Amino acid sequence: MTGQNPAPDAVVIDTSKPHPARMYDWYLGGKDNYPVDEETGRQMLALDPRVPVMARVNRAFMHRATRWLAHHGVRQFLDIGTGIPTEPNLHQVAQEIAPDARVVYCDNDPIVLAHAAALLRSTSAGVTEYLQADVREPDTIIEGAKRILDFDQPVALSLVALLHFVSDEDGAHALVDRLLSELPSGSYLMMTHATADFTPEESAAATEKLKAAGVTLALRSRDEFARFFHGLDLVEPGVEVAHKWHPELGEPVPGQDDGVIPGYGAVARKL
Structure with missing residues (x-):
């Protein structure tokens, strides 16, 4: 791990309020979460029982997009909003190819740092590292990533199931622009994002529930999501419901076809 990270046994984990990474772990059937995460997760399930399927769809998109990028010559990945390790992790998918x-x-969740060793099991020919930082600190991320990645060569920036936790007031688009500004031509942006386009009533109720628990949920429409890719060259099929983006590159998630899973995914190349 890089020297700027605290030791795993020195971190302080706030268990008084839910955290998206730990809720995501609970949706995926993991055990690295706390009662407050499960309680809020169950509230989300009561509003929309497809939430665990949505979590798996996001994970499956990451696997497929990583495979696509690796097959198209990308050899460097910057994954922000990593979450608690769930195999196969991004580096395992990329390094298999x-x-x-x-x-x-x-x-930014200390519990992810506590499990970072699972993320660092790289192939001997490759490298994996972990940074403890928040997406709202793009300069810190860029500084740390430049110690490990060669920013003169293409980098795939992964923001999977992350930006819907960052509001416009917090400068979500400016954060993405800042991160992309440091990446060279030929780099890529891969993203998924939850939306209220298909389930407006359930989504509004979920937003209020999470707000009461101290978690921001900034659901965006298809057009609002597409704005993140302004000036980039979208990979076919462009902005698509996440589970329909290159399904041939992975296995389908059980339940993903039971109605529309409310989230978009896309990959785009920096010109």
């Missing part, structure tokens, strides 16, 4: 791939993970 390209053993020399270099991966930097970044998350």
Whole structure:
């Protein structure tokens, strides 16, 4: 791990309020979460029982997009909002195709740091590292990532299931622009994002529930999501419901076809 991170046994984990990474872990059937995360997660399930399927759909999109990028020559990945390790992790998918791939993970939840060793099991030819930082600190992320990745060569920036926790008031678009500004031509942005387009009433109720628990949920429409890719060259099929983006590159998630899973995904190249 990089020297700027605290030791795993020195971190302080706030268990008084839910955290998206730990709720995501609970949706995926993991055990690295706390009662407050499960309680809020169950409230989300009561509003929309497809939430665990949505979590798995996001994870499956990351696997497929990583495979696509690795097959198209990308050898460096910057994954922000990593979440608690759930195999296969991004570096495992990338290094299966390209053993020399270099991966930097970044998350702001101390519990992810506590499990970072699972993220650092790289191939001998490749590299994996972990940064403890928040997406709202793009300069810190860029500084740390530059110690590990070569920013003169293309980098895939992964923001999977993350930006719907960052509001416009917090400058979500400016954060993405800042991160992309440091990446060279030929780099990529891969993203998924929850939306209220298909379930407006349930989504509004979920937003209020999470707000009461201290978690921001900034659901965006298809057009609002597409704005993150302004000036980039979208990979076919462009902005798509996440589970319909290159389904041939992975296995379907059980339940993903039971109605529309309310989230979009896309990958785009920096010109």
